[in-house]
Amino acid sequence: MSALSVAWNALTSNWSIPAAFFGVVWGIIGGALPGISPSIAMALLLPFTYGLDPVTAVVLLASVYVGAEYGGSIPAILIRTPGTNAAAATVLDGFEMNRQGRGGEALGISLVSGLVGGLFGLAVLVLLTEPLARLALAFTPPAYFALGILGLSVIAGLGGGSLIKGLMAGILGLMIATIGTDPVSGVPRFTFGTPDLLNGVAPILVMVGLFAVSELMVQVTEPAWNRTERGAVRLKLPDWLTWKRMFKPHAIGSVIGTVEGITPGAGGTIAAFLSYNEARRWSKHPEEFGRGSVEGVAAPECANNVVTGTALVPLLGLGIPGSNSAAILLGGLLIHGLTPGPMLFERNPEVAYGLYGGLFVANIAMLLVGLVILTPCLWLVNRPKPYLMAFVFALIVSGVYAIDQSFFDVGLVLAAGIVGYGMRWMGLPVLPRVLGVVLGFLVESNYRRSLVLSGGDHMVFLEDPVALILLLCAVGLLAVTLVRELQAARGKSRLAP
Amino acid sequence: MRDLVTGALGLVLAAVYYLAADALPVSLLSDAVGAAGVPKALAIGLGLLSAMLILRAVAARPTFRGTGSAADPWPHLQALGVVGLGAAYAALAPYLGYPVAVAALIGVTALYFGMRPSPRLVLVALAGAALFWGLFVKILGVAMPEGLWPRLIG
Numbered sequence A: 001m002s003a004l005s006v007a008w009n010a011l012t013s014n015w016s017i018p019a020a021f022f023g024v025v026w027g028i029i030g031g032a033l034p035g036i037s038p039s040i041a042m043a044l045l046l047p048f049t050y051g052l053d054p055v056t057a058v059v060l061l062a063s064v065y066v067g068a069e070y071g072g073s074i075p076a077i078l079i080r081t082p083g084t085n086a087a088a089a090t091v092l093d094g095f096e097m098n099r100q101g102r103g104g105e106a107l108g109i110s111l112v113s114g115l116v117g118g119l120f121g122l123a124v125l126v127l128l129t130e131p132l133a134r135l136a137l138a139f140t141p142p143a144y145f146a147l148g149i150l151g152l153s154v155i156a157g158l159g160g161g162s163l164i165k166g167l168m169a170g171i172l173g174l175m176i177a178t179i180g181t182d183p184v185s186g187v188p189r190f191t192f193g194t195p196d197l198l199n200g201v202a203p204i205l206v207m208v209g210l211f212a213v214s215e216l217m218v219q220v221t222e223p224a225w226n227r228t229e230r231g232a233v234r235l236k237l238p239d240w241l242t243w244k245r246m247f248k249p250h251a252i253g254s255v256i257g258t259v260e261g262i263t264p265g266a267g268g269t270i271a272a273f274l275s276y277n278e279a280r281r282w283s284k285h286p287e288e289f290g291r292g293s294v295e296g297v298a299a300p301e302c303a304n305n306v307v308t309g310t311a312l313v314p315l316l317g318l319g320i321p322g323s324n325s326a327a328i329l330l331g332g333l334l335i336h337g338l339t340p341g342p343m344l345f346e347r348n349p350e351v352a353y354g355l356y357g358g359l360f361v362a363n364i365a366m367l368l369v370g371l372v373i374l375t376p377c378l379w380l381v382n383r384p385k386p387y388l389m390a391f392v393f394a395l396i397v398s399g400v401y402a403i404d405q406s407f408f409d410v411g412l413v414l415a416a417g418i419v420g421y422g423m424r425w426m427g428l429p430v431l432p433r434v435l436g437v438v439l440g441f442l443v444e445s446n447y448r449r450s451l452v453l454s455g456g457d458h459m460v461f462l463e464d465p466v467a468l469i470l471l472l473c474a475v476g477l478l479a480v481t482l483v484r485e486l487q488a489a490r491g492k493s494r495l496a497p
Numbered sequence B: 001m002r003d004l005v006t007g008a009l010g011l012v013l014a015a016v017y018y019l020a021a022d023a024l025p026v027s028l029l030s031d032a033v034g035a036a037g038v039p040k041a042l043a044i045g046l047g048l049l050s051a052m053l054i055l056r057a058v059a060a061r062p063t064f065r066g067t068g069s070a071a072d073p074w075p076h077l078q079a080l081g082v083v084g085l086g087a088a089y090a091a092l093a094p095y096l097g098y099p100v101a102v103a104a105l106i107g108v109t110a111l112y113f114g115m116r117p118s119p120r121l122v123l124v125a126l127a128g129a130a131l132f133w134g135l136f137v138k139i140l141g142v143a144m145p146e147g148l149w150p151r152l153i154g
Helices: A002-012 A016-032 A038-049 A054-071 A073-079 A085-099 A103-137 A141-157 A163-177 A203-220 A240-262 A267-282 A294-310 A313-318 A324-335 A343-347 A349-381 A385-404 A407-426 A430-454 A465-495 B002-022 B037-060 B074-096 B098-112 B119-139 B149-153
Strands: none
Touching (some): A002 A349, A016 A038, A016 A349, A038 A054, A038 A324, A054 A103, A054 A294, A054 A349, A073 A103, A073 A294, A073 A349, A073 A385, A085 A267, A085 A430, A103 A240, A141 A163, A141 A267, A141 A430, A141 A465, A163 A430, A163 B002, A203 A385, A267 A294, A267 A430, A267 A465, A385 A407, A385 B098, A407 A430, A407 B074, A430 B037, B002 B037, B074 B098, B098 B119
């Protein structure tokens, strides 16, 4: 009860509540723009926090994080362009729903799933910071490698009906992830003397190219523009039946988002993909996934927003920033002479509990702001197709350039667009490739670090208990997927004449 | 047919990638796996999967029917035209400056997608450029290219 009163006093004795609303609006704008990641949106506001009191500053930055992680799903659903890495999993069913004239419904599901996830993540943060922070410390390089393998095991289920093609696409993604400086020896790999490639290829560039540019390329060949019916250009919040359908994917997203969030470095992207895959596995209607499934939007959106709360567990519990966004928040704390970690709760309880209260306000603000802005967003994407495509293209090239002020990046995105177009023609699924790009560095660098630490002994992956559990989970997931694929193949062969 | 093409392209890519990995320099700081270790394993994996895809396609013995979309290269060229517009933007923006380049991109892309030339199109392109310039340059503070204008004017 005293914690609640501390939080209430911290929020109401300054500008924290307006700051939470402003932060959410800013975050949604940043998250919706491809190229402006949540951490960049936060970093842009960091200099303005110098003059604010500590609670307001921390609440402002955390609210930007909440808004940005949600905002990424808006362009993912409306224009097939994930605004953030974590929104890539939402593209598949969200955009399909929009194409079917159910964009308002998809945005409504994404909004309430984000709210459910955000509040669940906050509850975990408030109640379990101390014990979960200890778990985060148990993650060693072998455990990170195993975590990456667990993420990659999802690829088997994302093949879109062909395991071979899914695996091929996953390997292509892993190949892209090997571009850049070798994580152990520092040797430049596949850079062909280009300094722009030394840091590797950012996953967001690959995603924007594969999803958005390839969609533009497809759209230009399809002259017919299926105008959405008038009633469908309004935001539609889920009805009771939809809520019932979303219960399971929300539960899945909450659990996976919690585990991934507290793991430094894992983040919302893996959580979103894993949740999508598990929601399909446990769904009564797995055949709807990829064709506009309610659960296919709810699970990744919930997981992604759970992470906004749980990613702060290692920061507040141990002082370890587990992601770029958490590092910016750490910067915000340090600017005001605050040291995150267990002592923060004893020395500056108003900041810690004020942050909790601010995150609660930010999640409510996300709902309110979403209710206001989403219908105009729907109206915007129902403008004449040539104008819409022209603005989407301008947004892509501007957003991509904004990442590093590099036209080389724009070229990379266009190249990824050609590859994405080719992959569509070949029937290669895009999501495994994205997953490969996202997880490639994590898997390879930790695999090799583990071997360096163990003197080349592969038993290190079985001797580490966390790694062993995660690897067993990965094997289990693969086995279940393979059995289902085989059953589906047998069913098809029986039906064949 | 598409699986055959996909498999063949996969095999070629696997071979090229393997050779490129094999040519990577060996560092004195290298570990037991080495910079080329994982790439080589990936190349072998892609090669095996591509071969499996080819075998599966051959075993299925599809009857090839030349559909309009497969035989007609026009839609693919039209799609590549979009990339061409983006490439032209990237090439010209450093000289034209961001506002002019993005206005041109919006206008030309709308035309390419079937909009007829009209004063309204010009207005939309200019308004769009102003919107993006305000958003990225003024609000977000991104240093977009200024082009040759500062030198020409000042």
